[in-house]
Amino acid sequence: MKRIGAVVCALLFLLASATVPATAQPVPTSDPGAPRSLGVPLTDVLLIGGTVGTMSDGRRVIWSASSGTPAILNAVDPTTGAPVLSVPLPGSSGAYGVEQAPDGSVYVGTYSDGKLFRLPPGATQAEDLGVPIAGEAYVWAIVVAPDGTVYGGTSPGGKVFSWNPQTKAFHDFGVMAPGETYVKSIAYANGKIYAGAYASWKITELDPATGAKRSLPMPADVTNPTGKVVNDLRAYGDYLYAREGTPPGPLRVYDLKTGQWTNTVQNAAGLDVTPPGPDGRVWFFKQFEPGTSELIGYDPVTHAEQRTGLLAYGRIVNTRGIGWAPVNADGYPGQSIVGLFWRGLEFRYNPETGKSESIRTTIPGQPTEVLALASGAPGTVYAGGFLQGGFATVSTKDGKATYQRFSQIESILPTEQGIVIGAYPDARVYRYDPAQPWYSPEYSDEAPSGTANPVQLLNLHEHVQARLDAMAEVGGKLVTGSIPSGNTLGGTLAVLDSATGATVAIHDQFVADEGIMALTSDENGIVYGTTTVAGGLSTTPPTQSQATVFAYDVAHDKKLWEAHPSATAKSITAVKVDGLGRLWTVVDGDVYRLDPRTGRTLKVLDTSTTATAAAQLAVDGHTLYALVGGQHVVQVNTANGKWKPLFDQQALRMVYNDGDLVFANGAELIVRRVR
Template sequence: MPRGSLTLSAVLAAVLLTTAAPASAAVLPTPPTSSGPSAGAPSPAVPVTAETGFQGRASEAAEGSRSCAGTRVETFGPASLTGAIVGAAVHDGRAYVVTRGQKPPVLAEIDLATRAVVRTARLPDAPAAGEPEGGWATAVSGGKVYVGTYPVPDLYRFDPASGEVTHLASFGKNGGYIWSLAAAPDGTLYAGTYPDGRVREYDPDTGAVRDFGVLAAGERYVRAVVADDRTVYAGLLDKGKLVAIDRATGAVRELAQGTTGIGVVAEHGDRVLAVSGPALIDVRKDGTDVRNVPLGPLSLDALTVAADGTVYATSRPDGAIHRYRTGDTALTPVADPPSRDDETRRIVLTDDDTLVGFSGSGGMWSLDLRTGTSAFTDLIEAGLPAGAERPQSMLLVPGRAVYVGGHFFMDVRDLRTGEQRRFRVPGEPKDLVRHGNKIYAALYPSGQVVSVDLRTDEVRPLARLGHDQQRPWDIEYDPGTGKLLVASAPLGARLEGALSIIDPGTGAIDSYPGVIPDQSLMSLSLDSRAGVVYLGGDVLGGGGTPPVRASASVAAFDLRTRTVRWQVDPVPGMRTFQDVKVHGGLLYGVYKRDSGTWIALDPATGTVRQRGALSGYGELTVHRGRVFAATFFGGGNAYELGTDEPGGGALGPARHLATGLGDDWYTNPQLHFEPGSWQAWTMSGRHLARVDLNPRCPLLTVTPPQG
């Protein structure tokens, strides 16, 4: 079966046995065109019809009396199915991989000779609050496989002899990670954790745990660890430091300072290697002879060292293989990417001539170093159980299909046939927008924008954001200029995001980093009539350095002059806008880390017309002249904002429309309405769902399906 496209029925029929009634095959009408306010004053009055506004609410009431009594929730099976992996290890002719996104995570054993999954086990939920969804950290000690999980930082042991899985220890509370795990030559284990930025020692013989304390003030991530007989070497992501910890005394010393976060570390002989953004650091274990090898536009995501000191590395974002030896001034290409544009979780030399790698999208490959030829195995096809993951994004093509962005794959439900399919994309689609027969996806971690052909599922690269912008959060199409607009944030210890303006025909890109000074961008909303895009800021930026601003800003960016018309901080002390949406002369906004506060801002005066609280944060959407919000927390909820009546002069509180939708989005809860109705595509738990959100109906209470 080709890697580019997989039919879900062939791979995941068992998962879909509980799928509810199929979606309607009716072709739906085109949605009405909506327009927003100018940057300096509210928009002129727009004729209000039954489709667009308040004068049609009598007919809506009649519609509500009919729909409220019928079926208001339909589910269609898992929205985004995954075989993605995080941790990987090799032992005694077998590989062990751990899934990401599934609950509970799967640990799969793979026979390296046959390339088939021969055994699987689930990592059980431990007593602490929260449930594991994956295991980035894996290591082998004493013939047993150890796994560190997230978002509960727990340590597990898998015994290949008995198949038994045992929970061993917890290194924090829900929301934490064991990012990295390494075994010293004597079998002692060392774990790097988040958000406390520590290294912990675990003795497999006694179960004793030792904490080495704070390694650098303000550090949250120990992203990589390795150990020799006397020392633990740790890479710090926020502070970009490579540190050495004396295993006997616990003394900490700095070996090298990177230009950005250190996420990969390896050791061999008397040297330690670490990856810091666009450089490979090669340093003696005593901290002398520091060499910085430039990587150009690439970074490295995995290293392994041969017995003779040759270092093999995989690069990101292309996934290619390189070779390096101390004294080289650059890396030497070895082979083309075995899994192009993929993240490599681990590489291992199984003999002098064979390199085995594990791809984050859910693959395993082997490379013959003598010939440069490689072979790729899709782990789902090899027998890895697929499961429902937290979706990244969603897009409705009315009357045609629902697209759901997952981890390196897009899942599609055809509304005309009820069939489902999936195809690969080179990253996580954080947001999607449609224009004509193309969908444009903004991807993490590459900061790339790609196009997807609606007719063929063909994926083509369009542009890379550059300027360290690896987290594109929002994308819209501007019909006035024919350009794509992307709001983004940096990765790691940087604050400033960027607005990128991309020509979808040529891929030409104009970038405006720091368009809101000292803030990244989480959201944008286009007023095409006024030629203005509104930008929602985040003072925390990449999250790896202290903010210098106290309040998140909104800015109005003029698309004609390419300048900021004005900037305002609507609510002092609120640090992150999750979403902004212009409608009816007002700019609506939802704050992220501030108890779901929502506002309606008057762009003409910069004043807040209304302020209220939701259960949490999520995305806003405008439909039939109303503003809706879907939110995390409190079980997953949907609201209508600004529920005033014509001539009332004031906005009322948010109207609670639905609850119990679940908190299973990976990025932001979303609603995608079918034109001309109150039916919205969203999530119920981890299942694709269509729910009736008629504002005239009573509160809808949803019971998400299991699995």
Template structure:
């Protein structure tokens, strides 16, 4: 599909008339219900990128221009935006570096010596973008595939300081010589340096898991603790002799020598960006609301400046230009807030000329004979199966899981933990509330027709172990949350057994991943939906730490494990005995269709299986491009399943009566 068409699709509003028409995507189920297998027809049909995005991560301002880096597409795009015209004037892509893996975005940006420096993920690499020529160069790799350069700051002399994961280290890079220095361990057991600022002598570092604000002497490497927060220290800024930091919704204001620490709960959500005016007035934004506040040293509270210029957004950066505050919205936008009048203007970066690109799919849901809903970053792409047209519905987060109840789609969003509904007729989005209880990763969602409730399994972020089961009444909005329902485990999955009146829960002993687990084996628990309590709990396979998905079918509970590659079981919940088990090429979600259990998996190139007494391979070559977990959405009456191949939407024949489908590599 031409890039210009993709860009046009991205700017359509939820209720606009779609501008692109492609052939109708579905085959009537009735025509396939009784048909004999036809294994000679094309087994795979693709329909272009499943989800496209203009989302950004790293952002900064320099001499009348803004610079942003894309999130999700490969290769990442760096764009220059003229602040006067509010249009994209130049773009470039970041080439793949020598390390294994490919960059998909750049969280960290800094300007020094006429160049923009960019730190990438999921390969922790450093690039430069020459502000005069637009040329891009790869400079250094800080670790293996799976790592991040989370943060970067330029000291007054132009030396760069970078924070990385999963090693949890601070690095120094000298642009004039290319010299690299890795500082020592900041705090034992820390894996994420989430924020960095630097002055003439010291680098100031925010840690995620240990929730500490640290100072590191640039020459000696000596480490001092400046403050302990209640949550991840994700934002650090400097003004004069003071260091400002945010630990969740707690604001920390301390002298650089560690004295006169002022620390208080701001009560505004998670503080995600600072900008300090020349007179010392601090502007800050919070999420999930996206509002703007101010603060000055000596105060014990923040003051609201303006309503959210882009509601529900994470602000990637704040910059002050005269009497205007410029904000960068993670979904792919910029806003200008006029401080005297407190009025704001929002500009969609794609409309401004930022190139959209194919992203990893978060989730997928089929409404048979009507539409396919595809979760992306801050949007749900809707493909009309009757006309082939598509449109985008804006949501304030990543839909990690979706389920249908009547005329509404219910989605659980990361990172806010919000549950929303989308009307299938009007595309109206309605917020139903937030899970809370430190739950930011809602991994699974189902509808129980007997109690008519929406059930959500979730996990915390960072150094926490306790997940939660949420039971939502979709009519009243009443939300009952049961934290730590499996003690010291987060929840990765659930499956409703309406006949027994229970929901089965799949645990993960690692929780948010930032603290040592207290258990060695992941549990399955049965939660009685009438009594609202766990009635039994078992640990099926010793030393298997994480369930990826559960699905009950014909009296058996099928389960796929995540961290032990490809392990699966079929469990009799009445007796706790394992009836079948085996190994797959990886992990993914389970789907029951036509009296059979199916799964598709990461790794090994992306495969699909039928699970019974053993696993039967149905397809290979689907790719490993899901953002969350590989999923299948079957057309009723057939063995054709919607999924993705690479990053393209695809319909794949998964008929167990046919030979395995072999999809060639692109």
């Protein structure tokens, strides 16, 4: 999801592996250095926010927001799985909060732009109600009170707002929990609002009539709230349901009358529970074994669980809208439980007959922003996606892309043993053998079959790490660097055996309270890295004032030095060693040459005076290419230090491949000939 810097993110629903042509064909040009589009290599459907509700004519549908540019609010027919209405949400990339009001209005809280949208009953265009609180870029969750007032939780301020449909005015209730920068979840019950924090187990009860706030007591099994996200909240009747962490996690039940936590259901998948059925049960998915979850009914009074036999597969099976609706099919009398999973699969279950099934919806996929880019064999690059995720092998000649469904990918490193992939969350490391069929049971929604490829080598969840941003290989060892999760500070440097994948060493807080942004290596077995002072959420106050460049001796498992090239730089995002063994980085838009023995600055090339955007470096022997300020490309002769501007090309990522520079700009790949 959100990464440092807050970078946010066909007509056929993609299967677990598919070959797709680039959506934009390469543009012929007589100028070999002119930009040439390779198209969009990554396309998939991603559903996050959702609810079961009605159309203006009374038909029950599953409302669901699909991520893209822009995001789309879909109304899905639970019988056919087809969207009966699709409404763009201009300027937004996606939505976690989708709720329907008693008057039939559908409200959507979006991310990247931090807005609230309203779709009136019968309308085909959404109303942009604006940004509820200035400076809040994410609306994480919303809930609608019986009187139609909308409440929502935000970041990076950790606030709650309301929107009054009569006065059409927003109100800012302020920070819910001191020190918490996210309100990740929200619920309404008996005139009170319940707001859940992201970085620790804190639930705040807000009285919107008076503005008074109080903290709910801690559950008995939560001895240390740090790192325990209140990811989901929902209130029905006398009970508040609160689920912890990334799925699966404990779902805790709070009795609103007695003020006591009464039960915990382990391994709940989230992201929601149904309204109670006629017998008082709520329904949700629970994991009974890794990779397999099952829909269950839960009685909040007796704590009894009823299994259904409706199974869901994969690492992520949390529901994106779940509730009650009629299904016009045999075996589904009355009301059935219906909902969607993140990749557009619909599930349904009838409690009366016990019949259940899953069907593929026809919600179209959306282009995925390229977050990771790596150079492979001549004429080949590898792309990894943000949020929707996915992995693609792309030809630089014609843009032909082979797409594989996968996690959000932070980094890619081709090696002799296979292609190593750094994934979010939990700073996971995988190795993919391109000579064998791709099969990821974690990211397939079908029953497991076949041998996993890629294979997971490392998971840093227990080390409170989120993003595996950096990798390098030297001396038979794979070295990785990561960014922490939650409101924590400090990255982890891990060392793995390249041949076996076994973990050799793990160093938490390798650079005190700084996350690791980039790694590279030289022929002498030394790994060089760069850092950021920011924490996992980029809202945690840093304890360090300067980003760091460091050197690490892999064979002796020893840090050699730390250096601070700039007194002002908070993040240094690129580092490379050239063909002469010289060490280069980019600091505040300027290219620096450092002494690989000490980290001392040897030369500063004044390549930019104001650029502070994330930089990229690529090397071809004695030639260094630098992307500074996110758009200016310069060429450096590393033998003599002379440089010249080449061209402007807006991009997040840049790699060199066989005479070409390949750029990732949003969802598109662009190639420019430089040699």
